[in-house]
Amino acid sequence: MRRIAWDVSRRAICSTENRFVFRATFSSSTGLCQQAGRTEVSKVKERNSSSSPRSNPQQLSNPAQGGVDAWASGGASSVFQTQAEVQGRTLTFETGRLAVQAAGACTASEGNTQVLGTVSFQHDDGLRFRDHLQQFEVEYVESMAAIGRIPGSSNRREMVGEREMATRQCLARALKPLFPQGFTHTCKVTATLLASDGELDPVTIAINAVSAALAASSIPWHGPVGAVRLCSSNGNLIFSPTTAQLAEADFTLLYAGTSNDAYVLQLEGTGISEDALMAAIQAAAKVAGQAVEAQKVLVRQAETSKVSIPMRALPDPAALTRIASISLSRIEDILRDDALDCLQRGNLLDAAKAEAMEAMRSAGAVRSERLRTPGSSLVASSDLDYAWPILQRHALEKMVLGQNLRPGGRGLADLRPVSFQVDVLGGGVHGSGLFMQGEAQCLVTATVGRDLEDRRTEGVLGKGSDRVVVHYNSPIAIASQGRTERVEALQEGRAQSWFLQQALTPLLPESSELPFVLRIVANTLGLAGPTAMHALNAAVLAASSANFPLARTIAGVTIGCFSSSTEPGQPAADDRKGSWQAGIPQARRRELVTDVGLEEAELGDWILQVCGHDQGISALQLDCHRSGLPLDHIESALDRAKRARAQLLTSMRQSLQQRDSADGPRFGKVAIPKDAIGRLIGPGGSSINALQDRFQARVVVSDMGTVHFYAPNPQQAAAVKSSIEVLTGTGLQEGAVYACTVQSIRDFGAIVKLDSGQEMLLHISELADHRVRSVEDEVRVGQRLAVRCKGKDQRGMMRLSRRGLMNAL
Numbered sequence: 001m002r003r004i005a006w007d008v009s010r011r012a013i014c015s016t017e018n019r020f021v022f023r024a025t026f027s028s029s030t031g032l033c034q035q036a037g038r039t040e041v042s043k044v045k046e047r048n049s050s051s052s053p054r055s056n057p058q059q060l061s062n063p064a065q066g067g068v069d070a071w072a073s074g075g076a077s078s079v080f081q082t083q084a085e086v087q088g089r090t091l092t093f094e095t096g097r098l099a100v101q102a103a104g105a106c107t108a109s110e111g112n113t114q115v116l117g118t119v120s121f122q123h124d125d126g127l128r129f130r131d132h133l134q135q136f137e138v139e140y141v142e143s144m145a146a147i148g149r150i151p152g153s154s155n156r157r158e159m160v161g162e163r164e165m166a167t168r169q170c171l172a173r174a175l176k177p178l179f180p181q182g183f184t185h186t187c188k189v190t191a192t193l194l195a196s197d198g199e200l201d202p203v204t205i206a207i208n209a210v211s212a213a214l215a216a217s218s219i220p221w222h223g224p225v226g227a228v229r230l231c232s233s234n235g236n237l238i239f240s241p242t243t244a245q246l247a248e249a250d251f252t253l254l255y256a257g258t259s260n261d262a263y264v265l266q267l268e269g270t271g272i273s274e275d276a277l278m279a280a281i282q283a284a285a286k287v288a289g290q291a292v293e294a295q296k297v298l299v300r301q302a303e304t305s306k307v308s309i310p311m312r313a314l315p316d317p318a319a320l321t322r323i324a325s326i327s328l329s330r331i332e333d334i335l336r337d338d339a340l341d342c343l344q345r346g347n348l349l350d351a352a353k354a355e356a357m358e359a360m361r362s363a364g365a366v367r368s369e370r371l372r373t374p375g376s377s378l379v380a381s382s383d384l385d386y387a388w389p390i391l392q393r394h395a396l397e398k399m400v401l402g403q404n405l406r407p408g409g410r411g412l413a414d415l416r417p418v419s420f421q422v423d424v425l426g427g428g429v430h431g432s433g434l435f436m437q438g439e440a441q442c443l444v445t446a447t448v449g450r451d452l453e454d455r456r457t458e459g460v461l462g463k464g465s466d467r468v469v470v471h472y473n474s475p476i477a478i479a480s481q482g483r484t485e486r487v488e489a490l491q492e493g494r495a496q497s498w499f500l501q502q503a504l505t506p507l508l509p510e511s512s513e514l515p516f517v518l519r520i521v522a523n524t525l526g527l528a529g530p531t532a533m534h535a536l537n538a539a540v541l542a543a544s545s546a547n548f549p550l551a552r553t554i555a556g557v558t559i560g561c562f563s564s565s566t567e568p569g570q571p572a573a574d575d576r577k578g579s580w581q582a583g584i585p586q587a588r589r590r591e592l593v594t595d596v597g598l599e600e601a602e603l604g605d606w607i608l609q610v611c612g613h614d615q616g617i618s619a620l621q622l623d624c625h626r627s628g629l630p631l632d633h634i635e636s637a638l639d640r641a642k643r644a645r646a647q648l649l650t651s652m653r654q655s656l657q658q659r660d661s662a663d664g665p666r667f668g669k670v671a672i673p674k675d676a677i678g679r680l681i682g683p684g685g686s687s688i689n690a691l692q693d694r695f696q697a698r699v700v701v702s703d704m705g706t707v708h709f710y711a712p713n714p715q716q717a718a719a720v721k722s723s724i725e726v727l728t729g730t731g732l733q734e735g736a737v738y739a740c741t742v743q744s745i746r747d748f749g750a751i752v753k754l755d756s757g758q759e760m761l762l763h764i765s766e767l768a769d770h771r772v773r774s775v776e777d778e779v780r781v782g783q784r785l786a787v788r789c790k791g792k793d794q795r796g797m798m799r800l801s802r803r804g805l806m807n808a809l
Contacts, residue, residue, distance in 0.1 A: 082297055095216070095302055104217025106298075108209035110240065112197035117209030119217050122186035136176055139190040140167045140206060146196045147460050161457065166498035167191075167203050174207050174256040174264045175214065177606075177624040178222040182311030182386075187219060196460045199242045204229045207256050207264070212295045218307045224299075225263055226291025227256040228284050232269075232276075237283055243461055253280050259289025261628030265608075266499075270506045270551070271616035274638045285631055315390070316374045319383040322365060324391055327356040332395045335599070338409035342439045342528040342598050345407060353388055357381070393603040400562040400591050407599055408438075415557075415595045415644055416440075416528075420537070420655035422545045423664075428696065430665055430712065431548065433541025435534050437595065441526035442534040446542035448665070448710050450698050451515040467517045468504045472497040472535055475524040496532050503536060503611055503619035504543075507550040514667070515700045515708055518548055529597045530558050532621070536611050537648065544656055547665045553656075554618055555648035556611030559637045560596035560604040563627065564589050592637055594644045610641035614649065617641075666717035670707045676728035677701055687727060695720050726758040729798040734791040737805065742783045745775050752785060752800070762787060766801040 081094045092109075099105035104119035144151045144158060151158050171191060179187075191206035207227035215224035231241040231249035238245055246252055251269025255262060262285065267277065315323070330352045334345055360366050360379050367373070372380040399405045404412055416438035424443070425432035431446035454465040472494070500520070508518070520542065522535035533556030543550055593600055596607055606624040610617055617638070622629055629637070672680065680701060681688050688699055697720045698710040707724055711717035725731025732738070740752040740760075749763040762785070767778045779785065786808035787800040 082301060095298065102213075103219060104213040104215075106209045106212035106216065107194070108205050108212065109195075110205050111200055112195060113200045113202050113205055114193075114195040115202050115205045115209045116192045116194050117206065117211075117213040118190045118192075119210070119213045119219060120188045120190075121217070121219050135184050135186050136172070136179070137188045138168045138172045138175070138210075139188070140164055140171060141190065141192045142202070142460050143193060144458075144460065146193045147198050152458055161459075162494045162498040162501070163457070163459065165494040167206065169495040170203060170254070170256075170264055170266070171207060171210060173623055174225055174227065175210065175221075175223070177263060177626060177628060178225070180220050180222065180311060182314035183220060183309070184311075185309060189214070193460060198461055199244075200240060201229060201243070201246070201461065203227075203254065204240075204256070208291060208295075212298060215295055216299050216302045216304050218304055220306050220309055224292055224295040225257050226288035226295070227254070227264070228287045228291065229254050230280060230284055230287075232272075232280065237280060239287060251280075253277075253284060255281060255284035255288055257285065257288055257628055258292050259285050261630055262622060262634070263624050263628045265620055265622035265629070267617060267620035268502045268506070269618055271613060271618050273616045274635070274642060277617060277620075277638065278635055281634060282631065315383040315386040316372070316376075316379075318375050318377040319379045320387045320390065322360070322377050322379060323356060323384060323387045326359055327352055327388075328391050328395065330355075331391055332398065335392075335395050335399060335407045336405070341408075345599070349392070353384065357384055389603060392599065396599060396603055397562055397564055400593065401564055401589075404591075406593060407597060410595075412591055413594045413640060413643070415647060416597075418648065418651055420541055420652050422541050422655065422659045428712070431542045431544070431546025433538045433543075433545055435538035435541060436526075437528070437534060438597070439526050439528040440524075440531065440534050442522060442524050442531060442538040444520060444522045444535060444538035444542040446539070446546040446548060447519040447521075448546055448548060448698060449517045449519060450700050451511060451517060454517045466501065466505075467508055467511065468501050468520065469517065470497045470501040470504065470520045470522065470539070472500060472522045472532075473524070475527045475531065496535070499532060499609075499619070499621055500536055500539065503554070503556075504539065504550075506618060507552060507554065509549055509551065514549065515702070516548075516667075516698065516710060518543065518546075527598065529595070529601050530607055530609065530623075532556070533558055533609055533611060537652070540652065541656075544659075545664070547661065547667065549667075552613040552615075552618075553649060553652060554611050554613050555645050555652055556609060556619075557594065557641050557644040557648060558596040558601075559608040559610065559641050559644075560593045560600050561606055561629070561633070561637075562591055562593065562600075563605055590633065592633075592640050594640055608637050608641065610638065610645065612645060614646070663713055665710065665712050666714050668709050668711070668717050668721055670709070670721055670724050670730070672705050672707055672724070672728040672730055674703075674705045676730070677703075677705060680707065680724065680728050691720065691723055691727070695723075699724070723758070726754060729792070732789045732798050734789050737786055737788050737808070738800075740785050740787055740800075742779050742781050742785065745779070745781060747775070750775055750779050752787065760798065760800055762800045762802060766790075766799070766803060768806060769803050 078096050081092060083090055083092045094107065098107055098116055099118045102118040103121040106117045108115050108117065142158060142164060150156055153159055171189065175189060189210045191210050193202050193206070196202060204227040207225070211224040211226070214221045228239060229241065229252065230237050230239045231246055231252040232238070233245060233249050238249070241249065241252070249269075251267060251272045254264060254266040256264035262281065265281070272280075331349065334340065334348045334352065337345075340348065357366070357379075365377065365379055367378045367380055369380050369382060372378070372383070396407075399407075400412065406412065406414075408416075410416070419434075419436040421434040421436075423432060424434045425445065429445055430448050433444050433446075435442045435444075451467075454467055455469045457464045457466060500522070504518075504520070508514075520539045522539060524531045524534065536554070536556040540550070540554060544553075593604070596604065601607060604625060605627045606622060606629050608629065609621045609623070611620070612618045679687070682690075688701070691697065692699055695716045696712055697716060699720070700708045702708075709717070709720050709724070711720050722731060738754050740754045740762075742750050743753045743759060744751045747764075749761050749765075750767065751759055752762050753759045764772055764775055767775065772778055785802060786805040787802055788805060790799040790801050793799050
């Protein structure tokens with residue numbers, strides 16, 4: 001029976017006369033604990049062993065005077081354990097053993113896999129505006145020592161790959177939405193794999209570990225969340241599957257959240273119906289809810305209270321009312337203007353923000369940051385920075401929830417105009433596709449390589465290879481000025497590459513049938529919302545342009561959501577006082593939007609990225625910004641995505657059918673004798689490399705004598721096939737006459753090169769109709785000859801003869 005263990009330690013507070021910082025030490029090799037921010041480490045106040053932080057929490061100075069409500073552990077913590085049964089597994093909790101100096105620490109283990117989650121926190125008294133995403137950092141560290149191996153890299157250190165980056169993003173998506181609104185203090189979460197047997201994927205264990213660490217810490221956070229992975233095999237759901245079970249599964253699902261709300265959803269498979277997916281999500285939510293209850297028991301035993309920290313990224317309410325009276329109507333007009341595109345709206349919103357500051361400055365209502373007085377209706381620059389996204393969101397709520405309208409004049413279920421273009425690039429590009437949706441543009445190239453050109457991976461789950469390699473590049477041209485940092489935060493880079501790779505991998509034919517790999521390079525040229533699905537649609541076009549066979553044609557779409565109340569514990573917008581907050585009907589608290597735009601991506605509740613085909617969903621990813629996705633809304637979101645996906649698939653198929661593929665790249669296959677494999681490859685691969693370089697082709701030879709090749713056009717494909725047959729002798733017909741050129745002269749005959757490119761021996765006994773004393777007496781280098789194929793000799797080599805053809809050329 002597998003066991004999951006949770007190990008939570010208390011945080012330590014360091015204090016000096018007028019400065020309070022959270023103290024934690026950092027191990028550079030594992031990242032167990034880290035001081036987030038300042039380098040000064042003050043002395044921990046000594047306490048009596050009888051003054052236990054659990055039994056006698058001590059109140060420090062008020063945060064308004066520079067302190068925080070907390071207690072210090074004095075370097076020693078009590079160790080206690082508890083257990084719980086979850087779906088037949090025993091969950092064991094232990095606190096106070098590891099990383100006792102961290103703000104929060106938890107060790108979660110399942111079977112032989114153990115992950116340590118730690119939290120470090122810096123109470124930030126800075127006054128300048130700082131984005132929340134820039135202050136929350138997640139690290140995921142996998143050490144090969146966890147499985148008793150030394151990395152194979154030259155410096156014997158672990159390299160961070162796409163999988164690790166995707167795991168970091170997964171952790172961030174599970175934790176980030178649960179921080180209170182306005183929390184911008186420096187917080188870093190680290191998940192470190194301590195031990196593994198290579199059987200279980202440690203991602204879910206890492207989510208559980210960091211969730212318990214945050215929940216049992218003093219940091220304000222509305223958790224915990226539970227995580228579970230399941231797969232389906234022959235219609236049966238398997239929880240916590242092994243790597244062998246994952247390899248044979250029809251689909252795999254990663255769920256993180258509570259029994260009512262999902263914060264992380266990741267699906268990978270060949271195709272699953274919406275009904276089957278809902279059943280799997282509900283089963284996963286039930287197990288995750290049990291994990292959440294187990295973490296709550298741990299929190300109660302730790303007896304940790306949350307500190308009172310000022311939320312500095314919130315505007316002064318009086319200042320917010322003044323700013324709204326000046327700018328809210330202007331923001332609404334800009335968002336409602338159907339004639340504006342995404343770039344123009346962004347520029348006008350920036351201009352309206354500057355005009356608002358100038359108007360308040362002219363009225364004498366602007367004060368410096370140091371003279372900022374809450375409740376005075378005087379506005380500091382930070383108040384405007386904090387208030388502006390609040391006002392934009394309120395304007396969008398009024399449009400979406402109150403009028404069923406969106407920026408650009410679209411309805412809630414409308415797609416922007418789409419365009420599919422194939423073969424947009426020439427030259428030596430194997431395949432290319434351009435997908436455009438509104439102002440969004442994504443250009444993708446596809447390159448076909450031999451099986452030896454796959455990407456080799458090494459990790460705690462073993463060695464592997466990727467037959468699909470996706471390189472997703474950040475936007476080259478952004479659709480709104482002044483949002484570079486936000487764009488970089490929204491685009492997950494290498495994590496998006498991993499998601500796209502997982503979506504395309506199940507569509508590839510078996511390597512025995514097609515021993516080739518596919519590299520996808522996606523470049524976003526125009527940004528007008530989430531770009532992962534744009535890259536996926538363009539990748540399908542590029543693969544079709546390269547004539548790379550995919551099992552099914554898939555398309556991707558994004559679904560977003562707006563609700564009138566998204567902050568945990570906060571009243572709905574229409575229940576709050578203030579005339580500027582009116583306009584959202586009380587009866588309609590949540591609406592879905594299809595094909596999420598840029599403003600909706602930045603200000604909405606969550607984004608659900610769904611890709612699939614006519615028969616089901618092949619990949620799915622949830623990214624929550626402000627609230628989780630309730631389970632009772634997932635079905636409607638999947639239904640909305642299904643209808644939108646059908647529209648995209650219809651347009652995509654029409655574009656692909658109109659494409660003239662007569663001159664496109666070609667795959668081919670030739671069967672040769674096993675004893676001819678060496679002749680095809682040549683000494684040190686010289687023959688096969690020369691063949692590939694001559695025709696810009698890719699050739700793969702199997703041990704059974706099957707030769708697969710790929711050429712950029714039909715003419716070169718035919719030439720490659722002919723050359724393979726000639727090199728291996730399968731293309732020479734007994735009795736047929738061929739032209740050749742003398743390449744060199746030997747004592748025993750002449751080396752001739754057929755016009756097809758194959759070099760063969762013309763023995764001295766076959767040079768002439770009469771007896772030949774010397775080869776030089778009959779032929780010379782460069783001379784053109786006519787020879788006849790006389791069949792194979794005892795070694796299987798083709799024989800040539802010039803007898804009877806001395807005067808043919």
